[in-house]
Amino acid sequence: MxxxxxxxxxxxxxxxxxxxxxxxxxxxxxxxxxxxxxxxxxxxxxxxxxxxxxxxxxxxxxxxxxxxxxxxxxxxxxxxxxxxxxxxxxxxxxxxxxxxxxxxxxxxxxxxxxxxxxxxxxxxxxxxxxxxxxxxxxxxxxxxxxxxxxxxxxxxxxxxxxxxxxxxxxxxxxxxxxxxxxxxxxxxxxxxxxxxxxxxxxxxxxxxxxxxxxxxxxxxxxxxxxxxxxxxxxxxxxxxxxxxxxxxxxxxxxxxxxxxxxxxxxxxxxxxxxxxxxxxxxxxxxxxxxxxxxxxxxxxxxxxxxxxxxxxxxxxSLGTELNSTPSLNYVHYAQMSKGDFGAALRHLLKEKGKSVAWSDVRALMSEKTGLGDKIAITAGEEGQLMMIFQRLLNNRSKNIRTLYADFDELTNEIFKLYSNKLGMGWTTxxxxxxxxxxxxxxxxxxxxxxxxxxxxxxxxxxxxxxxxxxxx
Ligand SMILES: [Zn+2]
Structure with missing residues (x-):
């Protein structure tokens, strides 16, 4: 060959x-x-x-x-x-x-x-x-x-x-x-x-x-x-x-x-x-x-x-299993890279300590990606994020390692959802x-x-x- x-x-x-x-x-x-x-x-x-x-x-x-x-x-x-x-x-x-x-x-x-x-x-x-x-x-x-x-x-x-x-x-x-x-x-x-x-x-x-x-x-x-x-x-x-x-x-x-x-x-x-x-x-x-x-x-x-x-x-790929009508203009709502979002989330969790609520994370997500604000999300999609948020609080979530950055599971899931809303899919x-x-x-x-x-x-x-x- x-x-x-x-x-x-x-x-x-x-x-x-x-x-x-x-x-x-x-x-x-x-x-x-x-x-x-x-x-x-x-x-x-x-x-x-x-x-x-x-x-x-x-x-x-x-x-x-x-x-x-x-x-x-x-x-x-x-x-x-x-x-x-x-x-x-x-x-x-x-x-x-x-x-x-x-x-x-x-x-x-x-x-x-x-x-x-x-x-x-x-x-x-x-x-x-x-x-x-x-x-x-x-x-x-x-x-x-x-x-x-x-x-x-x-x-x-x-x-x-x-x-x-x-x-x-x-x-x-x-x-x-x-x-x-x-x-x-x-x-x-x-x-x-x-x-x-x-x-x-x-x-x-x-x-x-x-x-x-x-x-x-x-x-x-x-x-x-x-x-x-x-x-x-x-x-x-x-x-x-x-x-x-x-x-x-x-x-x-x-x-x-x-x-x-x-x-x-x-x-x-x-x-x-x-x-x-x-x-x-x-x-x-x-x-x-x-x-x-x-x-x-x-x-x-x-x-x-x-x-x-x-x-x-x-x-x-342009288009995903869940979205075959891309909305690439959503890219304008992005305020930061996935890596910086993960850091902002860590900072929020540290700052709020035990009093942190899903609404705090949701506000951060809306501000930095537009999700749940300018980009509509369903109750099911939000429920999935909330479940991972609970896992993160209970230290039961896993870290995702990639070549240049590690991401917590919640950041990863938020950006997976964001990718789907944009209509951009990943295989690896x-x-x-x-x-x-x-x-x-x-x-x-x-x-x-x-x-x-x-x-x-x-x-x-x-x-x-x-x-x-x-x-x-
Ligand atoms: Zn490379």
Missing amino acids: KLNRLVATALMLVVVGVVFAATPKYIFYFIGDGMGIGQVQTLRTYYQNLPEEAPDAVTHFYEYPVMGFITTYSASDDITDSAAAGTALATGCKTRNGMIGMDADTVALTSIAKQMKAAGRGVAIMSSVCIDDATPSAFYASRPNRGDYYEIARQGAASNFDFLAGAYFRDPYGVRAKTPGNVFAEYEAAGYCVARGCNGYETAVAEGASKVLWLDNDTTTENRIGYAVDGVNGDMTLPQMVSCGIDFLYKKYPKGFFMMAEGGAIDHMGHGNDPSGVLLETKEFDAAIQVAYEFYKQHPRETLIVVTADHETGGL SHHTGCPVPIFAIGAGAEAFDGKGWLDNTDVPRIINKVSGIKVK
């Missing part, structure tokens, strides 16, 4: 190996972590159902003229993780789950970003989650284990890439790695200006930084810049990072630039089965791509925008093996067209091909 796939992949590479006329100078590579066709169609349906008084005039990435699907399986698993998928999208090679920038035999690979840099182009790598996360790190690092955060961060310093931006590092001082050090000192020694938050970035630019490492300044949310649904003010946003990345590279590189921007938190929200979280995170990703689209409109013959995903997360809190969509517009975009199913390894190879950069 695996062999057949390899043969199929090799055949696809032969098929795509034709010559293309348009050569992109400015390349945008957008990767929505966990963004399958369910996530994209949910966003599309959401926009299609906006009230008429808010006409939707912008071009969304899913409207691009070229689109297709890519398979995502890794060298070791039918269902990939972000490390193997990121490696495939960055290098054009399959690897085993858990590995970064190395093939299945642990031979280091040269990413498309490194090849672009070697060819004299500016390079920007950015993410709405940590910069040492699997997807961004696959573009600058090679490690047998995606959890080698300290070594991954150090390889970022050695990358010589112009612009690195994201939430933070998971092990900047080598504590987890048990090799004490300081990656920030290494970045500075390598000529980077290390900037924290928006003000820090502005100062770095004003002082003429030649290379920049731009990190969030909110230390309470170290593994992300802040979720779109939580609307954290003052934090960096992905659209802002894309905009700053363009400004940073455009004048400096007459040969053009390569930018990889990851919408990393779509995956976090998918793991948590947080419906409004996923929709708003995908919307934010779309907003970041629109910044590149504005640039494309000014340089249409020289710009290529490619939008895809590393894998799907959550098994998201993990990744799925479903193919993911790919969209392209601009110079060289036609190279992705009419090829039938592509594989994730085809994407960087096609980008390299149309850019006239030799595939190593």
Whole structure:
């Protein structure tokens, strides 16, 4: 089976190996972590159902003229993780789950970003989650284990890439790695200006930084810049990072630039089965791509925008067993992510102690999700929640563990109900093996067209091909 796939992949590479006329100078590579066709169609349906008084005039990435699907399986698993998928999208090679920038035999690979840099182009790598996360790190690092955060961060310093931006590092001082050090000192020694938050970035630019490492300044949310649904003010946003990345590279590189921007938190929200979280995170990703689209409109013959995903997360469907008429506008009632709701519930229970009543929890739920207020719930649905509330009070409820957050049973049940009201269904809190969509517009975009199913390894190879950069 695996062999057949390899043969199929090799055949696809032969098929795509034709010559293309348009050569992109400015390349945008957008990767929505966990963004399958369910996530994209949910966003599309959401926009299609906006009230008429808010006409939707912008071009969304899913409207691009070229689109297709890519398979995502890794060298070791039918269902990939972000490390193997990121490696495939960055290098054009399959690897085993858990590995970064190395093939299945642990031979280091040269990413498309490194090849672009070697060819004299500016390079920007950015993410709405940590910069040492699997997807961004696959573009600058090679490690047998995606959890080698300290070594991954150090390889970022050695990358010589112009612009690195994201939430933070998971092990900047080598504590987890048990090799004490300081990656920030290494970045500075390598000529980077290390900037924290928006003000820090502005100062770095004003002082003429030649290379920049731009990190969030909110230390309470170290593994992300802040979720779109939580609307954290003052934090960096992905659209802002894309905009700053363009400004940073455009004048400096007459040969053009390569930018990889990851919408990393779509995956976090998918793991948590947080419906409004996923929709708003995908919307934010779309907003970041629109910044590149504005640039494309000014340089249409020289710009290529490619939008895809590393894998799907959550098994998201539009429509559920209980609701086949989605009401995605309910997403506007969401005041916070599922994780923050769980924290607010814990806080309420602690504050009220033994005197806590269902009406207190119901008020919190209505305020933060609209359930039982703007979104009608039946007596049966409320009864189910009340039963779990009693179990929680009696310490008989179970905790639900997911990759990025643990949820109490009541929070989980409230968000299950909220998902049903929105009409968004889940099959898993993990990744799925479903193919993911790919969209392209601009110079060289036609190279992705009419090829039938592509594989994730085809994407960087096609980008390299149309850019006239030799595939190593
Ligand atoms: Zn994931």
